[in-house]
Amino acid sequence: MMINWVEKIRNALTYTFLGVMAFLSLFPFGWMVISATNTSTDVTKGKLSFGSALFSNIGKFAEQFNIGLIFWNSAKVAILGTLFTLLVSSLAGYGFEVFRSRARERLYQGLLLTMMIPFAALMIPLFILMASADMLDTHAGVILPLISSAYIIFYFRQSTKAFPGELRDAARVDGLKEWQIFLFVYVPVMRSTYAAAFIIVFMMFWNSFLWPLIVLQSPEMKTITLVLSSMGSAYFPDFGVIMVATVMATLPTLVVFFAMQRQFVQGMLGSIK
Amino acid sequence: MGQAARPASRRFYDINGWCFVSAALALIAAFMVYPICQSLWMSLHSGQGTVTEFVGLGNIGRLTSDPIFIKALSNTFVFLIVQVPIMIVLALVMASCLNMPNLKAKGIIRTIIFLPCVTSLVAYSVLFKSMFSYDGVINSTLAYLGLISEPIPWLSDPFWAKVVIIIAVTWRWTGYNMIFYLAAMQNIDKSIYEAARIDGISAFRRFISITIPMLKPVILFTTVTSTIGTLQLFDEAMNITSGGPSDSTLTLSLYIYNLSFKFVPNFGYAATVSYVIVILVAILAFIQFYAARERE
Numbered sequence: 029m030m031i032n033w034v035e036k037i038r039n040a041l042t043y044t045f046l047g048v049m050a051f052l053s054l055f056p057f058g059w060m061v062i063s064a065t066n067t068s069t070d071v072t073k074g075k076l077s078f079g080s081a082l083f084s085n086i087g088k089f090a091e092q093f094n095i096g097l098i099f100w101n102s103a104k105v106a107i108l109g110t111l112f113t114l115l116v117s118s119l120a121g122y123g124f125e126v127f128r129s130r131a132r133e134r135l136y137q138g139l140l141l142t143m144m145i146p147f148a149a150l151m152i153p154l155f156i157l158m159a160s161a162d163m164l165d166t167h168a169g170v171i172l173p174l175i176s177s178a179y180i181i182f183y184f185r186q187s188t189k190a191f192p193g194e195l196r197d198a199a200r201v202d203g204l205k206e207w208q209i210f211l212f213v214y215v216p217v218m219r220s221t222y223a224a225a226f227i228i229v230f231m232m233f234w235n236s237f238l239w240p241l242i243v244l245q246s247p248e249m250k251t252i253t254l255v256l257s258s259m260g261s262a263y264f265p266d267f268g269v270i271m272v273a274t275v276m277a278t279l280p281t282l283v284v285f286f287a288m289q290r291q292f293v294q295g296m297l298g299s300i301k
Numbered sequence: 302m303g304q305a306a307r308p309a310s311r312r313f314y315d316i317n318g319w320c321f322v323s324a325a326l327a328l329i330a331a332f333m334v335y336p337i338c339q340s341l342w343m344s345l346h347s348g349q350g351t352v353t354e355f356v357g358l359g360n361i362g363r364l365t366s367d368p369i370f371i372k373a374l375s376n377t378f379v380f381l382i383v384q385v386p387i388m389i390v391l392a393l394v395m396a397s398c399l400n401m402p403n404l405k406a407k408g409i410i411r412t413i414i415f416l417p418c419v420t421s422l423v424a425y426s427v428l429f430k431s432m433f434s435y436d437g438v439i440n441s442t443l444a445y446l447g448l449i450s451e452p453i454p455w456l457s458d459p460f461w462a463k464v465v466i467i468i469a470v471t472w473r474w475t476g477y478n479m480i481f482y483l484a485a486m487q488n489i490d491k492s493i494y495e496a497a498r499i500d501g502i503s504a505f506r507r508f509i510s511i512t513i514p515m516l517k518p519v520i521l522f523t524t525v526t527s528t529i530g531t532l533q534l535f536d537e538a539m540n541i542t543s544g545g546p547s548d549s550t551l552t553l554s555l556y557i558y559n560l561s562f563k564f565v566p567n568f569g570y571a572a573t574v575s576y577v578i579v580i581l582v583a584i585l586a587f588i589q590f591y592a593a594r595e596r597e
Binding site: 038042045046049050052053054056057059060063071072073074075076116117119120122123124126127128129132135139142144145146147148149150151152153154155156157172173175176178181206207210231234235237238242253256257259260261267270271274277278281282285289293296297 | 314315317318319320321322324325326328329331332333334335336337339340343394395398399401404410412413414415416417419420421422423424425426427428429430431432434436437438439440441442472476477480481484504529532533535536539540543553554557558561562568571572575576578579582583586
C-alpha cells in the first residue's frame with residue numbers, strides 16, 4: 029500500500045514537472061505564431077490571442093523587403109555551403125581513415141586542435157583576408173571560410189570506421205579507381221551518415237549570423253538572420269512584422285528537423301562516440 | 302592482404318591519401334591556421350584602421366586598465382557561473398525523468414523539450430526581446446498571476462537584463478544537453494538499478510550514487526562545451542540587449558565586434574581581446590583532456 033502511494037505521488041510530480049517544462053519550451057513558439065497575427069502595439073502589450081493583422085503584417089514585410097530575394101540568399105548560402113562542407117569533409121574523413129600514414133595522422137591531430145579555436149579570434153584576419161581578395165559582400169565570401177570544419181571531418185572519419193573494408197577490396201578487384209570507389213560505393217553506402225551531417229551543417233549555415241553580418245553589407249545580399257536582426261534593433265521595431273519574419277526564418281529548420289529527426293540526434297551524438 | 306598484393310602499395314597509399322585530404326587541409330590552413338597566426342601578430346600592434354604601429358605587449362597593459370574589457374570579462378563569467386550549472390542540473394533532472402521505464406508520451410515530451418535547439422539564435426533572441434518588453438507578455442502574465450505588483454524593467458535594468466540573457470540561453474540549450482544525458486543513461490545497465498531497488502535504495506539516492514557517477518564523462522563534456530559556448534556568446538547579447546544597459550550584458554565577443562566594426566576600428570587591440578578567449582578556451586579544453594585521460 030505505502031509503496032503504491034509513494035509511486036503515485038512520484039509519478040504525478042514527474043508528469044507535472046515535465047508538463048511545465050514542455051509548456052515553457054513551447055510557449056515562445058506559440059507566442060511567435062500568435063504575434064504574427066497581431067499589430068505591433070498588441071505584441072508589445074502582450075496580447076495572447078490571435079488577431080487579424082497577419083496579412084497586413086505580411087504586406088508590410090513585403091513592402092520593406094524583397095522577401096523572395098532574402099529567402100533565395102539564405103537558401104543559396106545554406107545549400108551551397110552544406111554541399112561543399114559535406115564534399116570536402118567526407119573526402120578528408122575517408123582519406124584519413126582509409127589511407128593511413130604517420131604524417132597524415134599527425135596532421136589529423138593538429139586538425140582536431142582547430143576545433144578549439146573560437147571564431148572571435150578569426151574574424152578580424154578573415155575580414156582583412158576577404159577584403160584583400162575582393163570577396164566582401166559576396167556569398168562566396170560567406171561560404172568559403174565556413175566550409176572547413178574539423179568537427180564534421182572528425183564525424184566522417186568516425187563513421188568511416190563502420191564502412192566494410194571487403195566492399196572496398198571487392199571494388200578494387202573489379203578494377204575501380206579509388207575516386208570511383210569513393211563516389212559509387214562509399215557515398216551510397218554511407219547515405220545515413222551524410223543525412224545526419226547534412227542536417228547539422230544546414231542548420232549551422234541557415235542560422236549563421238556573426239560572419240555574414242561582417243561580410244555582407246548591401247541589402248540585396250543579406251540573409252534572413254541579418255534582416256531579422258536589423259528589424260529587431262530598429263529604433264521603433266514593428267513587432268508584428270518581425271514575428272512574420274521570425275516564423276519564416278524558423279520554418280525551414282523546423283521542417284528539416286521534423287523530416288529527419290532521427291538522423292539529427294544521431295549526428296549530434298556522433299561527436300562523443 | 303590487399304596491400305601485399307600491390308608492389309607500389311606505399312606510394313599508392315600516399316598519393317591517394319594526400320589527394321583525398323588535400324582540399325580540407327588547404328581550407329583549414331587558409332581559414333583557420335593562417336588567421337589565428339595573423340591574429341597573434343596583429344595583437345602586437347595598435348592604431349586606427351590600417352595605420353598601426355608595433356607596440357609589443359603594450360595591448361596587454363591596456364587590457365588591465367580598460368574598464369569596458371573588465372566589465373565584458375566579468376559579465377561573461379557571471380553568465381558562466383550562473384547559467385551553466387542551472388542548465389546542466391535542469392537537463393540532468395529532465396533526462397532522468399524521461400528515462401523512467403514506464404513513462405507515457407516519452408517521445409513527444411522529448412521532442413518538445415528539444416525543439417528550442419532548432420531555432421536560429423537571432424530568431425529566438427528577437428522573440429525573447431519582444432516577450433520581455435516592459436508591457437510585454439511576461440510582465441502581464443506575472444501581474445495577472447499576482448506575482449508582481451509592478452512591471453519588472455527586464456531590458457532596462459542592468460541586473461534584470463542579465464537575467465533575461467540567462468533565461469534565454471537556458472531555454473535554447475537545455476534540451477540539447479538533455480539529449481546527450483538521455484543517450485548516456487540508456488547505456489547504463491538496467492540491472493544496476495534493479496539491484497539498488499531491491500536493496501531498498503531511494504530514487505533520489507539512486508540518481509546521486511548511480512546515475513551521476515556513470516554520467517561523469519558526458520557531464521564533463523557538456524560542461525566544457527557549454528562553457529566554451531558561453532565564452533563566445535554573441536548573438537543573444539547583440540540582439541536582445543545590444544550589450545546594454547550600460548554594458549551590463551556586454552560579452553567579450555560583442556566587445557571584439559564593437560572594437561573592430563562599430564567604433565573606429567582598432568584591429569590590434571581587438572585581436573588582443575580575442576586572444577583572451579583563445580586562452581580561456583585552451584585552459585578548458587586542457588582540463589577536459591586531462592580529466593578524460595585520468596579516467597583511462
